[in-house]
Amino acid sequence: MMKSLKMLLCAVLLCASAAASAHRFHAGIADVSFNARTGSTEIVHTYMAHDIDALLANMYGRQFDLTEPDDQEVLRKYIDSRFWVLGQDKTRLRVRWVGVSADAERVTVYQEIEKTPLWKAGAIHNAVLVDFLPDQVNTVNLNDGNAVRSLTFDRANPDQATR
Numbered sequence: 001m002m003k004s005l006k007m008l009l010c011a012v013l014l015c016a017s018a019a020a021s022a023h024r025f026h027a028g029i030a031d032v033s034f035n036a037r038t039g040s041t042e043i044v045h046t047y048m049a050h051d052i053d054a055l056l057a058n059m060y061g062r063q064f065d066l067t068e069p070d071d072q073e074v075l076r077k078y079i080d081s082r083f084w085v086l087g088q089d090k091t092r093l094r095v096r097w098v099g100v101s102a103d104a105e106r107v108t109v110y111q112e113i114e115k116t117p118l119w120k121a122g123a124i125h126n127a128v129l130v131d132f133l134p135d136q137v138n139t140v141n142l143n144d145g146n147a148v149r150s151l152t153f154d155r156a157n158p159d160q161a162t163r
């Protein structure tokens with residue numbers, strides 16, 4: 001009996017420590033690239049599902065199902081208020097929401113800047129999740145077709161020039 005209790009306690013502690021170490025950092029990645037076929041700049045964001053779930057639950061006091069259009073709309077409004085692209089003239093370019101997909105591990109958001117080449121972007125603002133997770137770091141990979149440049153965003157640096 002005592003041996004079984006010790007083994008159970010060890011198993012519980014092992015699971016607890018694995019869960020605690022499984023999510024030590026908070027990061028998001030956005031890939032921004034020009035699609036020559038459509039003439040549009042495409043943006044694909046990827047965030048940890050746990051972070052998005054916790055953010056939305058904290059903001060609205062309920063669980064969200066990102067397969068539901070109403071819940072997707074809440075996420076869209078959040079992303080739109082914290083991620084934007086400025087043109088070289090410092091005006092916001094129209095970033096259109098294309099959609100979202102989610103699974104147990106990640107949330108992927110699809111956006112585009114229609115009929116606009118990437119070179120027209122002058123700066124990016126990316127403060128997604130930094131208001132909720134102080135150690136959140138977002139990386140934006142800019143792919144102009146010839147090379148990929150990476151920009152890093154965090155609470156102290158939400159704005160970066162694209163050139």
